[in-house]
Amino acid sequence: MGTSVPRRLAVLGSHGIPASRDELASAASAPAAFGSSGWPRLTDTLGRRYTYLRLSVTDRCDFACVYCMPPGGEAEHAVRPELLSFEEAARLVALFAQLGIDRVRFTGGEPLVRRDIVRLVELVRRQSGVERLVMTTNGSRLSELAHALSEVGLTGVNVSLDSLDAGRFAEITRGGSLARVLAGIHAALDAQLEVKLNIVALGGLNDGEAARLVDWAWSLGITPRFIELMPLGEASNLSAERFLPWATIASRLGKRIAPEQAGAAVAGQGPANYVFASDGSGRKVGFITAVSSEFCGSCNRVRLTARGDLRACLASRGAVSLRDALREGASDRELAWQIHRALGTKLPGHFFTSAEVDEHEQVGMSLVGG
Numbered sequence: 001m002g003t004s005v006p007r008r009l010a011v012l013g014s015h016g017i018p019a020s021r022d023e024l025a026s027a028a029s030a031p032a033a034f035g036s037s038g039w040p041r042l043t044d045t046l047g048r049r050y051t052y053l054r055l056s057v058t059d060r061c062d063f064a065c066v067y068c069m070p071p072g073g074e075a076e077h078a079v080r081p082e083l084l085s086f087e088e089a090a091r092l093v094a095l096f097a098q099l100g101i102d103r104v105r106f107t108g109g110e111p112l113v114r115r116d117i118v119r120l121v122e123l124v125r126r127q128s129g130v131e132r133l134v135m136t137t138n139g140s141r142l143s144e145l146a147h148a149l150s151e152v153g154l155t156g157v158n159v160s161l162d163s164l165d166a167g168r169f170a171e172i173t174r175g176g177s178l179a180r181v182l183a184g185i186h187a188a189l190d191a192q193l194e195v196k197l198n199i200v201a202l203g204g205l206n207d208g209e210a211a212r213l214v215d216w217a218w219s220l221g222i223t224p225r226f227i228e229l230m231p232l233g234e235a236s237n238l239s240a241e242r243f244l245p246w247a248t249i250a251s252r253l254g255k256r257i258a259p260e261q262a263g264a265a266v267a268g269q270g271p272a273n274y275v276f277a278s279d280g281s282g283r284k285v286g287f288i289t290a291v292s293s294e295f296c297g298s299c300n301r302v303r304l305t306a307r308g309d310l311r312a313c314l315a316s317r318g319a320v321s322l323r324d325a326l327r328e329g330a331s332d333r334e335l336a337w338q339i340h341r342a343l344g345t346k347l348p349g350h351f352f353t354s355a356e357v358d359e360h361e362q363v364g365m366s367l368v369g370g
């Protein structure tokens with residue numbers, strides 16, 4: 001761990017970085033409070049507090065879902081030297097933990113295609129001390145890895161599953177095997193991982209399956225979550241009929257959820273709001289209403305890409321390379337300053353419905369970590 005000030009920080013002045021807590025507190029991003037370790041917690045100029053890190057570990061995937069990745073993959077996939085090493089990723093997560101992050105989600109691409117992913121999870125757990133470690137996965141390799149991941153500290157998986165029809169599943173994922181994913185879900189349950197389903201609702205493709213997916217998930221004790229299609233990257237090329245607002249999806253669930261409860265949805269720890277089953281069983285359905293009812297005002301997440309770029313917002317291409325700073329010898333204090341500074345420029349929302357702003361259409365989901 002070096003201590004010299006990297007070239008990229010020289011523009012900050014003769015000190016290069018804030019030399020004390022007081023200086024950091026009065027900096028542009030104005031952290032509101034300090035954690036027990038004495039580091040300023042991550043907040044932005046709008047008062048949003050950041051506690052959730054989405055850590056992408058690869059930009060590659062063994063599927064190419066129609067709303068996520070172009071057929072044949074992205075043009076800009078990282079080559080190995082560009083990826084954060086396990087040691088670099090673990091060091092950065094440990095730093096984020098000191099800044100108030102208490103939940104880390106491993107994402108991709110598909111995180112389970114990163115070689116030795118179990119070792120990375122173990123290293124992050126040990127080095128950062130973060131206990132809430134979860135993963136978003138397409139599930140195709142879960143049957144081989146679920147138990148090992150659970151043993152090293154992973155606590156839950158969100159598995160993407162948009163259809164229970166093998167043909168439609170292959171169409172949406174461009175070749176994925178439904179049987180492998182279902183086997184993976186059962187392996188995750190067997191390994192005592194908390195399992196949630198992520199379902200991207202696609203008008204004219206899988207919306208007729210909404211009720212079936214809920215019944216199937218509930219039969220296994222799994223909470224299903226419907227995600228509104230967002231106009232990011234590949235998804236921005238889909239026709240308008242593919243987009244379904246959450247209220248339309250909810251209406252497809254019939255009496256499984258009480259309509260009057262829809263307005264009383266409860267927030268989860270992430271972006272989903274949950275509506276309870278009308279039978280009083282306590283079962284839930286989640287809705288991630290990123291387009292019809294944006295939740296940016298309560299955003300609590302930051303993203304670190306597989307290349308080590310800090311992305312303050314999913315909808316923006318703005319990035320700060322923590323990898324470059326780290327490889328130039330930045331100290332933790334210098335890295336912390338860069339992280340605070342990046343959040344200081346974060347916009348209030350995603351502008352998905354703006355006619356003037358289309359930056360989000362250039363954001364490849366698999367490159368950023370979804």
Ligand code: SF4
Pocket residue numbers: 295296297299300301312313314315347348349350
């Ligand atoms: S679009 Fe940006 S600001 Fe809105 S919730 Fe997502 S990351 Fe946060």
